Amino acid sequence: xxxxxxxxxxxxxxxxxxxxxxxxxxxxxxxxxxxxxxxxxxxxxxxxxxxxxxxxxxxxxxxxxxxxxxxxxxxxxxxxxxxxxxxxxxxxxxxxxxxxxxxxxxxxxxxxxxxxxxxxxxxxxxxxxxxxxxxxxxxxxxxxxx
Numbered sequence: 001x002x003x004x005x006x007x008x009x010x011x012x013x014x015x016x017x018x019x020x021x022x023x024x025x026x027x028x029x030x031x032x033x034x035x036x037x038x039x040x041x042x043x044x045x046x047x048x049x050x051x052x053x054x055x056x057x058x059x060x061x062x063x064x065x066x067x068x069x070x071x072x073x074x075x076x077x078x079x080x081x082x083x084x085x086x087x088x089x090x091x092x093x094x095x096x097x098x099x100x101x102x103x104x105x106x107x108x109x110x111x112x113x114x115x116x117x118x119x120x121x122x123x124x125x126x127x128x129x130x131x132x133x134x135x136x137x138x139x140x141x142x143x144x145x146x
Contacts, residue, residue: 025045034081042101047129
């Protein structure tokens with residue numbers, strides 16, 4: 001698919017979000033089978049709110065956390081997936097492949113473990129959210145494995 005032409009979501013709706021730790025994240029299945037999460041929904045899951053779609057990217061590109069972000073993850077954050085939501089009249093949305101959420105959590109938790117968030121209350125709150133999300137992933141993962 002061209003960078004200029006968004007792919008189409010075949011499934012998903014703001015009315016049926018993924019719920020993780022009381023946070024609602026809009027999720028979609030694209031026509032090519034990829035599962036995507038809305039950028040603003042992911043931001044909200046980290047406790048950043050939904051008012052500005054770039055807060056997550058700003059946090060993840062900050063100088064202090066950069067050493068914990070792989071080149072691949074940085075590239076994915078820099079190029080969100082453009083897609084049209086089902087039944088939304090062709091409105092273009094932005095999102096990320098669902099697995100990015102877990103990889104962001106890993107990077108943030110590694111940064112917290114290294115102490116780079118010491119004295120930074122907002123960053124520590126984001127790290128706490130990452131820990132809660134990671135626990136939710138583990139619960140779903142064990143259920144899926146069985």
